Amino acid sequence: MSTQSPDCFQCHHFYVTWDAAAPRGCRHFGFKTTLLPAQVVLSSSGQPCQAFEPRPMPQKPAAPPRGQRGDR
Ligand code: SF4
Structure with missing residues (x-):
């Protein structure tokens, strides 16, 4: 068990509220x-958070099909 608090900014459960x-949050x-x-x-x-889940890595957008890239 880790004794350090995880980084909420890297956690799947973290969010920025409108409040x-x-x-x-x-x-x-x-x-x-x-x-x-x-x-x-x-x-x-009195315990570091045990519910940390890593935020999924953003996926690279797929390349558009040939002929739909805006080039001629
Ligand atoms: S689950 Fe733990 S690490 Fe994740 S946002 Fe909540 S407090 Fe932070």
Whole structure:
């Protein structure tokens, strides 16, 4: 078990809210905060977050089929 809090910015569950008073959210635990969610988890439970899931890597867009690239 890791003793370090994970990086919420790299986590699948992290999101930026529309709430200016609490701009960072965790969908897994269902809360919004001004801090990083993992900091809240650590301070409230005394344990680093165990629910981290890596954010999927963005896929490269597929090349358009020949003749549809805008070139002549
Ligand atoms: S699950 Fe843990 S690491 Fe992921 S956003 Fe929530 S608090 Fe951060």
